[in-house]
Amino acid sequence: MASSKSDLPQGTLDLLILKTVALGPVHGYAIAQRLQQISRDVVQVPGGSLYPALHRLETRKLLAAEWRQTASGRDAKFYRLTRSGRARLETETANWKRLSETVGLILGMAEGGAQ
Amino acid sequence: MNWRHWLRRNDREANLERELSFHIEERVADMVRSGVSEEEARRQVRLEFGAAEQVKDECRDVRPARWAETFVQDVRYAWRNLRCNPGFTAVAIATLALGIGGLTAMFSAFDTILIRPLPYAKPDRLVMVWDGQSKTDDRTKSFPAPAEWYEWRRLNTVFTDIASTQPTDATLSGDAEPEQVPARKTTGNFCSVLGVKPLIGRAFNDQEDRDGARVAVISYGLWQRRYGGSPDVLGRKIDVNDTPYEVIGVMPREFYFLPARDIDLWMPASFPDEMRKNFGWHDEEVVARLKAGVTRGQADRSMAALSLQMTAKDFSGPHPTIVTSLREDLAGKTQTALVVLLAASAALLLIACVNLANLLMSRGLSRGREVAVRVALGAGRGRLAAQFLTESLVLSGLGAFAGLALALPAMRFLASLVPETMGPVRLTLDWRVLAFSAAAAIAAALAFGVAPALRGSRTGPQDGLREGGRGAAGARSYWFQHSLIVMETALAVALLTSAGLLLETFRHLRNTDLGVRREKLLTFETPLFRYGDFGRRDAFLSAILEKIRAIPGVINAGATSRLPLAPNETAATFYWISGQPRERIRDQVAIIRLVTRDYLPTIGARLREGRFFEVADRQSDAQVAIVNESFANRNFPGRSAIGAQFKFGRTGNKGYWYRIVGVVKEIHEVGMEEVARPVVYSLHEQGSDQLMIPPGGIAVRTAVEPAAIVSAVRQAIWSIDKNQPIWRVQTLDDIFARQLTTPTQSTALMGAFALLALLLASVGLYGVLSYAVTQRTGEIGVRMALGATSRDILLTFGRRGLALTLAGLAIGLTLSAVASRFLNALLYSFRPDLIPTITGVSLILLGVAALACLAPARRASRVDPVVALRSE
Numbered sequence: 001m002a003s004s005k006s007d008l009p010q011g012t013l014d015l016l017i018l019k020t021v022a023l024g025p026v027h028g029y030a031i032a033q034r035l036q037q038i039s040r041d042v043v044q045v046p047g048g049s050l051y052p053a054l055h056r057l058e059t060r061k062l063l064a065a066e067w068r069q070t071a072s073g074r075d076a077k078f079y080r081l082t083r084s085g086r087a088r089l090e091t092e093t094a095n096w097k098r099l100s101e102t103v104g105l106i107l108g109m110a111e112g113g114a115q
Numbered sequence: 116m117n118w119r120h121w122l123r124r125n126d127r128e129a130n131l132e133r134e135l136s137f138h139i140e141e142r143v144a145d146m147v148r149s150g151v152s153e154e155e156a157r158r159q160v161r162l163e164f165g166a167a168e169q170v171k172d173e174c175r176d177v178r179p180a181r182w183a184e185t186f187v188q189d190v191r192y193a194w195r196n197l198r199c200n201p202g203f204t205a206v207a208i209a210t211l212a213l214g215i216g217g218l219t220a221m222f223s224a225f226d227t228i229l230i231r232p233l234p235y236a237k238p239d240r241l242v243m244v245w246d247g248q249s250k251t252d253d254r255t256k257s258f259p260a261p262a263e264w265y266e267w268r269r270l271n272t273v274f275t276d277i278a279s280t281q282p283t284d285a286t287l288s289g290d291a292e293p294e295q296v297p298a299r300k301t302t303g304n305f306c307s308v309l310g311v312k313p314l315i316g317r318a319f320n321d322q323e324d325r326d327g328a329r330v331a332v333i334s335y336g337l338w339q340r341r342y343g344g345s346p347d348v349l350g351r352k353i354d355v356n357d358t359p360y361e362v363i364g365v366m367p368r369e370f371y372f373l374p375a376r377d378i379d380l381w382m383p384a385s386f387p388d389e390m391r392k393n394f395g396w397h398d399e400e401v402v403a404r405l406k407a408g409v410t411r412g413q414a415d416r417s418m419a420a421l422s423l424q425m426t427a428k429d430f431s432g433p434h435p436t437i438v439t440s441l442r443e444d445l446a447g448k449t450q451t452a453l454v455v456l457l458a459a460s461a462a463l464l465l466i467a468c469v470n471l472a473n474l475l476m477s478r479g480l481s482r483g484r485e486v487a488v489r490v491a492l493g494a495g496r497g498r499l500a501a502q503f504l505t506e507s508l509v510l511s512g513l514g515a516f517a518g519l520a521l522a523l524p525a526m527r528f529l530a531s532l533v534p535e536t537m538g539p540v541r542l543t544l545d546w547r548v549l550a551f552s553a554a555a556a557i558a559a560a561l562a563f564g565v566a567p568a569l570r571g572s573r574t575g576p577q578d579g580l581r582e583g584g585r586g587a588a589g590a591r592s593y594w595f596q597h598s599l600i601v602m603e604t605a606l607a608v609a610l611l612t613s614a615g616l617l618l619e620t621f622r623h624l625r626n627t628d629l630g631v632r633r634e635k636l637l638t639f640e641t642p643l644f645r646y647g648d649f650g651r652r653d654a655f656l657s658a659i660l661e662k663i664r665a666i667p668g669v670i671n672a673g674a675t676s677r678l679p680l681a682p683n684e685t686a687a688t689f690y691w692i693s694g695q696p697r698e699r700i701r702d703q704v705a706i707i708r709l710v711t712r713d714y715l716p717t718i719g720a721r722l723r724e725g726r727f728f729e730v731a732d733r734q735s736d737a738q739v740a741i742v743n744e745s746f747a748n749r750n751f752p753g754r755s756a757i758g759a760q761f762k763f764g765r766t767g768n769k770g771y772w773y774r775i776v777g778v779v780k781e782i783h784e785v786g787m788e789e790v791a792r793p794v795v796y797s798l799h800e801q802g803s804d805q806l807m808i809p810p811g812g813i814a815v816r817t818a819v820e821p822a823a824i825v826s827a828v829r830q831a832i833w834s835i836d837k838n839q840p841i842w843r844v845q846t847l848d849d850i851f852a853r854q855l856t857t858p859t860q861s862t863a864l865m866g867a868f869a870l871l872a873l874l875l876a877s878v879g880l881y882g883v884l885s886y887a888v889t890q891r892t893g894e895i896g897v898r899m900a901l902g903a904t905s906r907d908i909l910l911t912f913g914r915r916g917l918a919l920t921l922a923g924l925a926i927g928l929t930l931s932a933v934a935s936r937f938l939n940a941l942l943y944s945f946r947p948d949l950i951p952t953i954t955g956v957s958l959i960l961l962g963v964a965a966l967a968c969l970a971p972a973r974r975a976s977r978v979d980p981v982v983a984l985r986s987e
Binding site: 027028029032046048051052055056059067074075076077 | 130133134135137138140141142163164165166169170173174176177178179
């Protein structure tokens with residue numbers, strides 16, 4: 001279902017959401033906006049993927065949610081990171097870094113080998 | 116899952132809605148700000164966000180306990196669906212109600228009689244020990260002798276202890292009106308072997324048993340009835356057979372033991388010393404508790420070996436023992452009846468399930484379009500199957516409720532199946548029965564729901580949505596439905612045949628020649644222990660019989676030591692015919708009855724040869740006897756028995772010679788069993804044999820309704836002895852009817868199951884053919900347009916129905932052959948002829964099947980090709 005300019009690898013969306021929420025309580029629309037802006041439009045998350053993911057993380061108690069007013073005075077559901085959410089973010093980030101370094105290493109080596 | 120979850124559910128839905136619409140509104144607002152028109156913005160957002168409902172659903176999917184919500188949704192949907200098809204729903208629920216109700220009622224009887232614990236400590240460790248026959252392959256049980264109990268208790272290695280009881284008559288008198296009560300003499304360890312304690316007071320012990328202490332334990336019923344349930348009954352002296360006994364205990368209300376539920380008094384057996392050596396008097400019922408780790412089989416072998424060793428030098432030859440479980444003895448023949456009937460009711464439920472599977476299958480096919488729409492809307496296959504299965508569950512749940520309503524009256528009927536030995540039990544709808552019923556409903560839902568659910572959910576969207584498409588009605592689904600029809604027909608045939616065999620047996624039993632005329636024969640018993648002396652007894656009997664004969668409406672009256680159709684037999688004796696070698700005696704046993712002169716004519720016995728007893732016999736020195744046909748045929752084949760002489764027992768050269776003066780046609784002395792046993796009737800008035808049971812059973816032949824003279828009979832006896840108890844007043848018809856309770860009930864139930872099975876099977880056949888006709892209307896139209904006559908069409912469908920029926924019949928008859936083996940135990944050693952039953956069943960089935968085929972086949976033959984082709 002997650003499509004657009006770039007497909008996100010399995011499980012990456014959760015990590016991106018956790019990271020975005022880590023910056024401070026934020027509602028779903030803002031998460032989508034931020035992901036799009038920061039990734040310079042590379043990552044576009046359709047509502048069909050975002051909201052089930054948010055609800056799943058909430059169910060797993062990695063995120064907590066409460067209804068608050070936005071700056072414009074509208075009611076919105078704000079998500080924030082729970083303690084276990086923060087812990088998860090740290091391990092996942094470390095995992096991701098290790099993985100991407102390893103993948104980078106392998107890809108670099110493969111190029112070298114071909115020459 | 117808790118209630119808060121459900122309360123929060125609506126809240127949650129609203130929040131989900133709010134959250135998503137906030138997202139959409141914000142996005143639209145952003146786009147409008149960047150200069151897009153609001154209309155265009157909304158369109159774009161819809162495209163990029165996706166279908167809002169689907170997003171919601173995916174959000175719901177991640178919630179915990181999502182399955183429960185889905186289930187509730189499915190139940191609601193199923194309910195709506197069922198309500199839209201009241202005809203289908205009613206048929207389905209009625210079918211299930213019959214199946215589940217029948218099985219539930221049968222299970223309640225099964226549970227009460229065979230599963231529920233008996234009122235003893237660790238009842239599964241209790242066994243009965245019986246004497247076997249000298250021929251080891253014969254497992255006929257007979258009563259052991261006190262001497263055997265004594266030796267077994269001393270020498271056995273497999274029991275922690277062995278107790279014995281014997282029947283006795285007890286007349287209570289002194290404190291209130293004289294009352295005759297059923298009583299047992301028991302050894303001092305009886306209660307400790309069973310592991311029961313009196314409700315109040317105590318049981319007697321070995322010491323008291325040995326010393327012949329005059330103590331008694333009474334039943335709860337007697338305590339309430341005669342002593343007002345007062346605890347000061349303990350220590351009270353009551354007169355038992357004119358001897359004072361001290362009441363030392365009252366048994367609990369639920370206590371019972373062989374041979375019947377109504378024992379009111381237990382007294383020490385206090386066997387006299389000579390009984391401990393006498394192996395000749397067999398009237399004990401012996402109960403034992405297995406040692407830890409010993410199985411019934413081991414005990415059986417060990418005791419058989421011990422007994423063979425003990426009786427090695429016995430003059431009648433060594434015999435083994437038979438160790439049976441106590442429950443088996445308590446339940447008796449009912450056990451087999453219950454197993455057979457439970458199996459029959461399970462078969463009925465199975466037929467009901469098969470029928471429903473077929474119905475659902477047909478319905479699933481015609482619901483192809485609905486399924487296709489749902490598939491197109493994104494329903495997965497598992498989701499669809501779950502939905503179909505939920506529908507089945509809802510159906511079977513409703514069926515179970517209706518079934519329980521049917522089971523309740525059925526249980527009242529079944530209560531009479533509880534054997535007399537089991538005590539006063541009632542069948543109730545307790546949690547065990549309810550749990551069973553629920554399990555049966557779920558099993559049924561799975562049995563009839565799974566195949567249609569899998570099949571129904573297989574439909575692809577394009578199949579069902581095609582114009583005029585009718586789903587996936589391929590040859591395979593016909594094949595499956597056809598095998599279901601064959602299966603249910605086969606089961607119905609097996610049930611019908613079993614019912615037919617039972618009915619044959621029942622008719623045979625009902626028409627059994629009892630050797631007496633059962634109509635208008637009043638019987639009762641009056642104990643003669645107070646007339647131990649022959650002269651007094653003879654005078655008393657003559658006087659009361661004379662008085663009874665004088666009552667208007669009485670034709671004749673006579674007395675016997677035991678009335679016909681006795682539940683069991685203890686008074687069998689060896690005999691020896693003049694001129695035979697002495698060793699023949701050990702193979703020859705006859706039942707003896709001491710009767711008054713008029714007894715045989717009174718009960719309507721028929722002479723084959725010779726004469727009845729006569730007044731002149733009384734004065735004669737020569738002992739006379741009348742024997743039955745079995746006795747005559749066995750000992751005097753092909754010649755007359757009249758004038759032959761025989762002796763009883765091991766009397767050697769002592770003892771009287773009896774001269775045979777008459778041969779009567781077989782009289783059913785013991786129960787309804789088939790085997791004929793030699794019987795000797797000897798004349799009480801000759802006063803010869805003190806060892807025999809005195810004739811306390813009175814038979815009165817009346818010209819009027821027997822009930823009308825009962826009080827006159829009582830008055831007649833009380834006018835001679837006002838303390839003489841009279842009990843077990845009943846007509847021979849009553850006794851006969853009670854003997855037939857189990858066969859009557861089994862036959863009625865089996866018949867009901869079989870008819871329902873036939874009904875369901877024919878409904879199933881009708882349904883499948885009807886459906887096939889509907890499905891193939893177009894094809895029929897084409898064939899008719901191409902020149903097929905309506906007769907051809909009729910034959911096509913008729914042939915198919917016939918083929919299915921014949922296949923079912925063939926398999927069913929094979930099943931019946933297997934089933935009839937299990938039925939044998941219920942058939943009272945009667946071997947009914949299979950051929951008439953099978954012929955009857957086949958004809959009935961073919962007739963019913965023809966009817967079930969006819970309607971759809973005729974409908975097919977009347978298809979108007981023009982209409983049919985237009986509808987395509």
